[in-house]
Amino acid sequence: MKLFEHEAKDIFRVSGLPTPPGGLARTPEEAATRAREIGKPVVVKAQVLTGKRGKAGGVKFADTPSDAETAAREILGMRINDMPVDAVIVEEKLDIAQEIYVGITIDRNERKYVLIGSAAGGMSIEELAVEHPEKIIKHHVDPGLGLSGYEARNMAIDMGFRGKQIGPLADFFMKLWSIVQVHDVELTEINPLILTKDGRFLAADARLNIDDNALYRHKKLLEGIKREPVEQNAREREAEQHGMAYVELEGNIACICNGAGLTMATLDVVSLYGGKASTFLDLGGGSDAERVKMGIEIALMYPQVKAVLVNIMGGITRCDEVAKGIVAARKERGIDVPMVIRMVGTNEEEGQRILTEAGISFVRTMEEAASKIVELVKEVA
């Protein structure tokens, strides 16, 4: 789960990580009030769960409360990367000596957390990795020992900081590491972390993503967070509610399978035969007839779908249940597009009998299924 900048900064403040003075505003008037409280030139920033908001015009500077009000009026109601902006942060405009990049994420190959830092902040870490890979400093955290003070200091030193700057930056890393552990953070980035002309380090931005699999142990944190529903279409919502993995693509063939790898491979084979998939739908393991029916219904809700390919490798999933689900979907909803079924594995004969009785044909291999559905879709398209 991605947190908004203001939510992340609330966590930062509680944990003692320095952030610029400021706060949230949901109306232009509130923005003016925040600016008045700060009593200095401010920056007004759109609260959206997407990057590149600066380039989209979602960050504006204002010298007076009335300028802040105007800036907020322009930003509120904007759409950035197709996401609506319904809040802004108003913060003191900092006297910048240097922009720094600081982050902690997971190195999936090492199976460890990794600290990432660069004295060349401001630009995205991806751009930085291309243009100045030598300026990116990394340090893996030992999963048994955690992060020690000397390691945090070495990070600061390796990033090029000296003297009085080492202590505060190392302290910043230590506190950030503690937040990562306590809140099950899978990715955090502060870009930029600002070194002010008077020598303070302040988190000017904050990105904090919490591991979805760990949300169950952060109920208290979640209570305090107002989460507008993520922008999902009805089909995506429906699939998610039923625990199915569902991704919409640009083609016209819906692929309904069991297992993520098999579904991906099915999409690939369809493409090898010259077709294009509209839908990645992984039913998951052990689906019963009702669930299979539901999967077909969700897939058919997508107007782009011109054909359906069902590819099941029975293991915990039983072919007889799959067959029953297909028959039920046809009977109850009606399947008005060409459909090809391939299913093998557990209770395959019983499943085939059910399909045959219902007058539904099936094929034996993935290749046959893919080539057949591509032919059929050509006829209807």
Add this chain to the structure above:
Amino acid sequence: MAILVDRKTRVLIQGITGAQGTFHSASMLKYGTKVVAGTSPGKGGEQVNGIPVYDSVKEAKEAQGANASVIFVPAPFAADSAFEAIDSGLNPVVIITEHLPVQDEIRVIHAAKQKGIYIVGPNTPGVIAPGLKQKLGIMPGHVFADGPVGLMSRSGTLTYEIAAGITNAGIGISTAIGLGGDPCVGLTPLEGIKLFEKDKKTKAVVLVGEIGGDAEERAAAYIKENVQIPVVGFIAGRTAPPGKRMGHAGAIISGSTGTADAKIKALKDAGVQVAEKPSDVGRLLKMQL
């Protein structure tokens, strides 16, 4: 023989009294696997499918000589179960459970490494060695015939698909391992290939990868320099769009990393024959064996 398991493997099922543990322990027994004990704290003294249940791994090990574990415990408690198995020195520890917090995964993998224990998974269908009738997981046993091919995969049903193809080609499998669909898993393809190289029975290896991360590239670099036996690859997700999680938590192209094309290229550069379709794997193996 096989890797990770042998004839002496005596399996403990952690979480045996749950629906999954009960169902799959029966299926493992039926396959011929030596399932000797189960655990479920507070239910010691009961039996599931005739298998004695203990309150702790320590008791189960002492009473029944269990030396490997399969974990079906729900995600919030799965890491604790893994630590318990690691502490008792069971090896391998196969974690079937999905949706473990990644922080738990990292700690478990690290703890196992310290003791030289292999973690398989999480989010895996497990390990199967058809020649030994040892199944530590949830795979349908009948699609795996005995033979000389070592199979590794990040997926479940795609593994069965490819195993069935290998079986239909008249070849068979020494050991098949589900590596798990999460970004952080215990056994990696690189470690897997090192184990298969040392196994006298394994004459060829099949590596089934998918988009996300660069574990396949790392394995390819090792294969290029070291591996003498033939390796056949298949990578799922060639047509997956960037930035979308394709079912598995680990199956995502981030920016320009983790693409199928990069993996296929790395494998081909290492002399690995890469199959275009799952059904080509059997044919490519036949040509090389």
